[in-house]
Amino acid sequence: MEPLYKPEGVEARWQRTWEDEGLYRAEPDDPRPTFVICVPPPNVTGVLHMGHALNGTSQDVLIRYHRMRGYNALWQPGYDHASIALQNVIVGLLAEEGIDRLDIGREAFVERCWEFIRQYGPHIIGQFRSLGASLDYRRNRFTLDDEYTKAVMRFFVHLANKGYVYRGSRIVNWCPGCASVISDLEVNHIEVDDALSYVRYPFADGDGSITIATVRPATILADVAVAVHPEDERYRDAIGREVIVPFVERRVPVIVDERVERGFGTGALKITPGHDPTDWEIGQDHHLLEPMVVGLDGRMNAEAGELAGLTQAEADERVLAWLKEHDQLEKRESYRHAVGHCDRSGDRVEPLVMLQWWVDMTELVKPAIAVLRDGRVRCTPEQQTKVMLSYLENIRPWCISRQLWWGHRIPVWYCADGHTTIAETAPYSCAECGSPALHQDEDVLDTWFSSALWPFATLGWPEQTPELARFYPGDVCSTGRDINFLWVSRMIWAGLELMGDIPFSAVNYHSMIMAPDGRRMSKSLGTGIDPTELIDEYSADATRYGLLKMSSTQDVRFSVGMIEEGRKLANKLWNVARLMLAQSQGVTPEARPQSVEERWILSRLDVTRELLEESIPTFGFAAAVTSLYHLTFDDFCDWYAEAVKPRLYDGDDDARATALAALERLLTLLHPVMPHVTEEIWSQFHDSRLIVSPWPEPYARDDDATRTLEHVRDAGTVFRRSATLPAKLSDDERRIFDAVVKPERQKSNGNAEAERERLRNEIARAEQMLGNERFVSKAPPEVVEAERAKLERYRRELETIGD
């Protein structure tokens, strides 16, 4: 064994070995209790990013921990077809070749997508492997596999049969860049600088006018009414009269609606149901027409008459010019407001009225609301429960159709008479008229429609497989907050609807790792840090450690120092193992503690075991790795190893056997976090595999040993500062003292006076507190008692130092 731990080669070797020996596998006929993690399937469009690496590591810690604790632990890999994201990637790749997707057609385009999947799908799974993720790689699933597609079709038909899925004409978010509608959750509201134009609409009877405010003058062409608030005194006389829409000079009514904000603009709102969500809702209630003057390309369409073909900005100019000419533009003021943009393409979203497929959510989410309320599904951090609930309680219809080619095609067929047939597989004839001439809906489903089924479709649903029976419901879903609504909430209600049970009982939201400058890590900003480079430079073990240390509940800035800490830990472990193994050839590990430091380290190991048993299942990974670091450096190496070293050299077999037993226990505790280096060391003195070794049993704590060690530590501190060896040390204490505290440090004695000063101050403070009657009477007795003990100790120490 080399003095410097070199992870190159070691990690890949163990990853191969563990997988080849089938140690990652979970089987349905394994009778032990199950532990199942639902892994967010990464998109195939990207490489592993920091979020994947952090999430993968925390899940792997959970899986390895539960595996060691004797669970039948299933962690199943897979990836998502990422309908809109991948389609955009392929469109971009084609564009580089100068090809338009419309030129090559749907079939060829989809084939290009599959080529991409075949090329990059294994790539991202391979990156999880190099992190040491102990997924059951045989069970890899893809959301567009035949079996999975069957589940998606069953889901759609199920919802349609229950009346939740319907086709309807509603206002949608149209993304001109993606040439598709998107759901509300895929819209980002971004602040933009606009101008608010105040426009006079003359009354049709020629008596005066009413002024409205708009940021989109060109949409005036599609106005069907002007609305005011029912209790707005200013407009009481206007209600029921007609106004003339400028430019198109159309007569429209003045209506009342409570959704109008009296305080905004003039308190009068032009109603354009074809191009604004609020207006659309008002239009629905008042049975207004929904004309549209903007087309799918974002330009003015044929309905815009002489403005047809212009961009909206150009059309705005033309309308404003007309208004000025006719003295109907009262004023313009600059105005900053949030406007919807497509999450994928960044294009400004165009609200349009279109015929699309929808899921009516209100009833579907009720069971999900219930399980979140009663704690059957718990979130960490728990504030997220409230966030999720407020989303579900205010849920709106979900638009699930997309005008894309890549994805699950909607299982709906139309005949020439316009009848609709909904079926899991292509029907031979129309369900209504029997016509065999059918054509399938051209659209595909929202990619998240299939993701909602992930926890059970990956287990074989709708088939009743042994896997499904054994591994559903699962236990944990670990993810980022960014897909809370898109994915997590949908798995919960879909699981309850289709399986009649929750998909998991705990959701862990990991922190977001920001770039060192505090900005979001992103490829486009150039702030991304590639975790595979960290693995190459620092090892997977060190990267895992560092990421876990960064995984607090809040968002955190990336700092390479955490990873370096992990590398140091691996190296430290390697070297203390080197010491112990070199001294213990042919010795069988067995805890036969003879001395106080041995009793003490076994006790310390057990304290840490208990701490890990509390923190790991509750996702407190940062606390877990911190305790492991201090256990290894401070307790195991700096105190225990130093103290026991002389006896190892002396050939004390009890000390050697105990050292190996303590090392074993340390490796076991560290294995979930740093699997490779611990397995490598383990293999130096075992034929078995650490990955499947049992988690340590509780060990009787030894408070006496702890007290002794603390006494030596205190004595050492006093000794160093005073250059005077304290008298009353027992034999055991003196031995540890000689081994660890090292007498030659006698020279560093310059601080004796400063130390006396400190102790005097402490004594004065404690005396003051104990002299405070209200403190003594009102503070809990144990606190007062502790203060008395401190006072005693300080006085003793001051005496020990002497003058």
Added chain:
RNA sequence: GGGCGGUUAGCUCAGCUGGGAGAGCACCUGCCUUACACGCAGGGGGUCGCAGGUUCGAACCCUGCACCGCCCACCA
């Protein structure tokens, strides 16, 4: 506009239900002591964002303010 979180050492962050301000890195001093210089032993460094309040006692609880970040959102 609504909601959530943050502000602690030069940097990145811990600090659980109120009771002696912590870690890692960086910095300074001394050590190549036969496991480890990716190390060992020590050290300096903080008005816990600001202002009030509750309490014997506040980084922690309450109120207000400032700044930063995130999520949600149909005031045109």
